[in-house]
Amino acid sequence: MSALLDVERLEVGFGGRTSAVRGASLTVERGETHCLVGESGCGKSVTALAIMNLLARGGHRTAQRLTFQGEDLLKLDDRGMARLRGNAMAMIFQEPMTSLNPAYTIGSQMTEVMRRHKKVSQRVAIDRAADLLGQVGITAPGLRLGQFPHQLSGGLRQRVMIAMALMCEPQLLIADEPTTALDVTVQAQILRLLAQLQRDLGLGLLLITHDLGIVARIAHRVSVMYAGEVVESAATAQLFADPKHPYTQGLLRCVPVPGKQRQDEPLGSIPGTVPRIGPGFEGCGFRDRCTFADATCAHTVPHQTAAPGHDYLCRLAP
Amino acid sequence: MLRFLFRRLIVALLVAATVMTLAFILTRLSGDLAISIAGPNATAADIEAVRKAYGLDRPVLEQFLDWVGRAVTGDLGNSYFFQTRVSTLIAERMPVTLTLGLTGLSLALLISIPMGILAAVRENTNFDRAVQMVALIGQAMPSFWLGLLLMIVFGLSLGWLPISGTGSWEHFVMPGIVLAFSAVPALTRLTRAGMIQAMGSDYIRTARAKGLSRASILLKHALRNAAIPVVAIAAVQLGFMLGGSIVIEQVFALHGVGFLAWESIAKNDFPVVQAVVLVLAVIYVALTMVSDLLNAVLDPRLRA
DSSP states (O other): OOOSEEEEEEEEEETTTEEEEEEEEEEEOTTOEEEEEOOTTSSHHHHHHHHHTOOOTTEEEEOSEEEETTEEGGGOOHHHHHHHBTTTEEEEOSOTTTSSOTTSOHHHHHHHHHHHHSOOOHHHHHHHHHHHHHHTTOSOHHHHHTSOGGGSOHHHHHHHHHHHHTTTOOSEEEEESTTTTSOHHHHHHHHHHHHHHHHHHTOEEEEEOSOHHHHHHHOSEEEEEETTEEEEEEEHHHHHHSOOSHHHHHHHHTSOOTTTSOTTSOOOOOOSOOOOOOTTOOSOTTGGGOTTOOGGGGTOOOEEEEETTEEEEOSSOO | OHHHHHHHHHHHHHHHHHHHHHHHHHHHHTSOHHHHHHOTTOOHHHHHHHHHHTTTTSOHHHHHHHHHHHHHTTOOOBOTTTOSBHHHHHHHHHHHHHHHHHHHHHHHHHHHHHHHHHHHHTTTSHHHHHHHHHHHHHHHSOHHHHHHHHIIIIIIISOOSOOSOSSSGGGGHHHHHHHHHHHHHHHHHHHHHHHHHHHTSHHHHHHHHTTOOHHIIIIIIIHHHHHHHHHHHHHHHHHHHHHHHHHHHHHTTOOSHHHHHHHHHHTTOHHHHHHHHHHHHHHHHHHHHHHHHHHHHHOGGGGO
């Protein structure tokens, strides 16, 4: 059986000037949590939006393969894509404060998506909404359904977004940095909730984050993105134990590990920022920041396999 | 919500009081009222008689308080020229002006909201640029000129529509269009800007992520938010139209409140002038309050 979501050599460009995603490939299996990590501006969100076909105006996607449940998403028109979105594949965003429509109640926005995709009465939809609000840990769901977004805190709004995404029992949930805008205490709660829902409902979760602590705890598989490419992908334990790509190694050095980190040892950092890359770029996108790079890195970026299911893009190592 | 309403009411009353004062002062500043009422051939004795008869010999403050006291109870005094109660005069003329104003506003909304939405959906296309150009021309065109132009084309050359009077609904078509034209540019641009902003917002991305239909995304989710400033301005525009119909009523010889104001100014019938200014101001203030209320209905954040 094919993977739940299969993305191969996805390219996203904006108006021919910027290449935001350059041949990224990833798969999400049923019941799997796949984390997409990398620093800001490396193309994680654009990848997610491209999968959902929600790119902003001017964004254009191409891919060698883009299938969901075996269905070719590239061949679907807007109507066909709308039939899947919110239904079999759902998405939650980075900005809980602004992602709900200020003019409608929570209940109206939650029931709307279910009534769009399933033939159910308003009564059934409301009951389902109240039930899900309870499941995501919101007390007094009945009260919340009648409230407007501005009456809820950021953490509550993100819980509402999650509950809303689950209304139609999706097979795939894409969560784009769902906790970035929230307080640290709330962040942990939301991620624990996502991990638990993923287990309970058995859905495929594509979680975009730059919090490696979270990744270590809940991901089955990790893909590291840099400058629009997936530079390394492996099962979580494998990646943490044996990172191959210099960027992955750099990222892991930036995270303090209690017990392993010596008090006097400084925490790592990667100097510089993600470059803006236009069409026609060749070689390794990381070479300007890489301590191992030499002249050959401007030409060849071989695809290597360290172990079954552990791939990376670098001419160096192992 | 109650506090919000209460605050608005206080402000509205203050505005009304200010307008009353200004209306009174401005009519007094236009010269010696007794001389102008008595006419060019009056003797000094006639003028004195007029001054006494109309109570213009009393201290100004007393005249003012007397007028305010009566106006508050609904007594706007008597017209010197028509020799009837001012309130009756205004009540007779008001339906014409209201019909004209509501026709103008309805036409304006019917034109500008769809145009604004389409221009926003096709942002930066030729259609969008054409709409903006039309809006610009509309803004720059004086309404009396457009009125005369329409009269020549549709009234005189084609003979489709009557050019003056208030006999039938056809009489209101051209004046309504002219009045609408003055409001269309602002409303269109506001709708367009609001829709562009809404369509770029996170909640529209959410609506798309939910797989909603295009109609629902545009009309239910985006327009609802884009409409908030449009509604506010539309209510205020209606106020402008009612007050500003003086020119149009003159051009099309519609005997409404605007026409009455013009007549009274020409004849120095100052109780009527004062009263018309006051009534229009009160309507304007009331419409502003209505617009605030409509905003609160549309935007739940304002209800807190």
